[in-house]
Amino acid sequence: MAQVERFQYDNEIVRKFIIASVLFGIIGMLVGLLMALQFIWPELNFGIPYTTFGRIRPLHTNAVIFAFVGNGIFMGVYYSLPRLLKTPMWSKALSNIHFWGWQAIILAAAVTLPLGITSSHEYAELEWPIDIAIALVWIVFGINMFMTIIKRRETHLYVAIWFYIATWVTVTVLHVFHSIEVPVTLWKSYPVAAGVQDALIQWWYGHNAVAFFLTTPYLGLMYYFMPKAANRPVYSYKLSIIHFWALIFIYIWAGPHHLLYTSLPDWAQSLGTVFSIMLIAPSWGGMLNGLLTLRGAWDRVRQDPVLKFLVVAITAYGMATFEGPMLSIKSVNAISHYTDWTIGHVHVGALGWNGFLTFGIIYWLIPRMYRTQLYSTKLANAHFWIGTLGILFYAVPMYWAGWTQALMWKQFTPDGFLKYANFLETVTQLRWFYAARALGGLMFLSGVFVMAYNLIKTAKSGSFLGSEEAEAPAREVHASHKGEYWHKWIERKPVQMLVASLILILIGGMVQIFPMLLIDSNIPKIESVTPYTPLELEGRDIYIREGCVGCHSQMIRPFRSETERYGEYSKSGEFIYDRPFLWGSKRTGPDLHRQGGKYQDSWHYNHMLSPQAMSPASIMPAYPWLIDNVLNTAHTADKIKVLKMMGTPYPDGYEAIAVDDLQKQAAQIAQRLRKDGVVDDGLETREIVALIAYLQRLGADIKPKPQATTSDN
């Protein structure tokens, strides 16, 4: 036996991440609650841009994913990794750079997103300078983690660490490749891929943000904290091996299931479907290993709030990972997509799996690090029940709302008309569901406050152990021996494991993305599709800034119910100049892809000024600032230059005359508005004119001319 060595675990950094996770969890959920209430009272945006739904939706998603869950991941990794390797984290300095760097990024997000600075790619809304900061901090985390692994005293890596490694390498690949964009200014960039290609890359990223930020690191945490809290052995080592490798390989392929029945070619959609179906078993492997680890300890679940939280978390994980593949079946997706069903689905995952696992772990960690008992088990149990009920109150109305709305969208009368031709009818129908959802969210959030109180009380009653003494013998040089499980080999080789994970996760992405980028036949050209005019381009960037895509899709699926409602279904060739794509993933309002020419300019003007004046009972917020703001044309020429560089066929030297063109078109629109009675001297300089230009252009390139007024009844 080698000599026993002494060292210390750093609990300070774990505590910092816990505090950050709880704090940002509360903030993220408060923003979510505000949004939920805006579905009932749209005026709750307080009449200002910074709190309007389109801008705070990314704030909510980023806060809960990257701030609440992100800090939750680091809390768990910084606690479990050193203990599983019997060594302290490699560098305290890097740990702290990681912590403060990550919080600075969150702060930057909290400032830029309400300001409307967004790339509009879901879960990657932050603009390019912040993207670079994320990459740097993530690499700091990686170096710290890998050096710790290399300096380990334990010969083999435990399954939790496999998940941490796969998480790190995959998030690096996803973040870097997805964020390839060309800056126009410090706070504006365009992605290199356009339209369908951009959509595929975005959902390759977006789907795997769920997979490798919300799932794999949390599975790693589960593999550490579940056996610890239950004091039971992990059910099956074999299952860990198979489900780990299968999960990371298959997950990466499933992105296109976010684009079923869109303009994405069918072959890519089908790959998304079948890989999602094949994902059920690998996902459930984690659930089984989690729940079966409790064999022989189920009696303790009744008494121990930590185990209660873990059990519900894993159950929610099992439900969400079964539901996900079901939603990836095209016939189910035809109903669920764009509705609140999706919102319900993701919240079962977020509130149940990520939320409850985080809470369970924190309840386990705090008393240990403060060398005391939990202040109140009763309060923890109260948190558990109000949280569980909160999830139910959230999810059930959302499912119901989703089905209701989908059926209303698709309902035809026998004489071939849409039964609910007025989109608004399908929205007002849902208001009670929205109210119930807000109540569910409020319950869940109250539970978090109860937890915060309980934790503070616990901390006060104990004394914090910032530096925990530990000892272990130095690592022995290990020679493989006969009869050893084959997988043991790679558990001794962190670098090989990193490379193997990297190769596995690259395959799926490459098979889907490269053909889309390289083979022209995937995106049939349409002659009549031309680049946006400078004014339309500026209007489009306002559309992006205001987050219109949060409620309005621009993708008419090839269904009778959609072509009857919106017009000709969307073709991939129509989007070749769309940087970024704006297909959206939720229809709180109607699809806008064939909006161009549907109404007069003045209709849009009045509608943006007061949506309720044009559609009584609409829940769209008003946008009076678009009418007051002067359009900034300082960067128009640069935007044209950047787009030209990426292949948008503007004529040579067009950037020099772009602003002139812009003003000409603005003057025409202003004139039409005045004709319809809009009184405003500076109309042609206002943002609203650019937005109207863009909305009138939408889908107009291949829109059939309106039929002559003669009848063909």
Add this chain to the structure above:
Amino acid sequence: MKNNCFKYMIAFAAMLFIAVPMWAQETTAVAAGDSGFFSRLFANTALIATAILTLAAVIAVSQLLNSVTKAQQIKIYREHGLESYLEEVKKEEGSAWQRFIQRWTKAVPVAKEQDVMLDHNYDGIRELDNSLPPWWTAMFYITIAFAAVYMTYYHFSGSGPSSIDEYEVQMAKGEEAKEKFLARQANKVDETNVVVMTDENDLALGKTIYDQNCLACHGAAGEGGIGPNMTDAYWIHGGDIKNLFVTIRDGVQGTNMIAWSTLLRPADIQRVGSYILTLQGTDPPNAKAPEGALYQPEAATEPAAEDTEN
């Protein structure tokens, strides 16, 4: 051997059940009022029958194997005496349910877990060497088989419809259903036979349609706004019910007046048109100035205005 055979047969039957609804990607057909289930009844019946037959075959085989096992046990009893016999029988203990669970989970009981405890110890965490649960493995295989069948059917066999094929079928079916329905309807309303309705219910419906669709531009009382005043005697496109019917149905190009034919059925256009005519001369506050020409009702239209509509 017996286990595997049983497992794969069940798996196959299960796959058939899963596969049928998955292949049916035409959800809107159901919404359109034509029941997808009944149109596929034959295919479903055949499948259910196949599944039942398969199940029966599996049970028969399993019974046969059981009796072979029994015969084996008796043989052991004869040759090796009672103790060996009891040993052999003991293996089969437990209720049918317990044996079923055991077969599909292969879990080592908690009491015996020391037998499968691995020498792993990570910060006190131990690991067991339980087998992969057979039901889980079977599920994994089924999903992989499903993937292969799905990709083959839709992309290599040439027989699976593309998204656009499905769309075209949907449209054709919708059109057909609509034609069939309309063929049964008497009194198809169009501009050649439309008349003003006077029935109170029709006018009330007309007002509802007006409030939902027209009010935003023409005002709550027809006083006009973005669109023209509906209460004066001046009309841009003609002021009798026939002209009104055409204007509403086809819209007016270059204005906010869209063609409502995709949103309102002819009878509803007739209702809302009739309601609008009731607003004539009401002179609401804030009325918009007259637009278009003064409309003089022709004497001939008066008698026809008497409602004959049911």
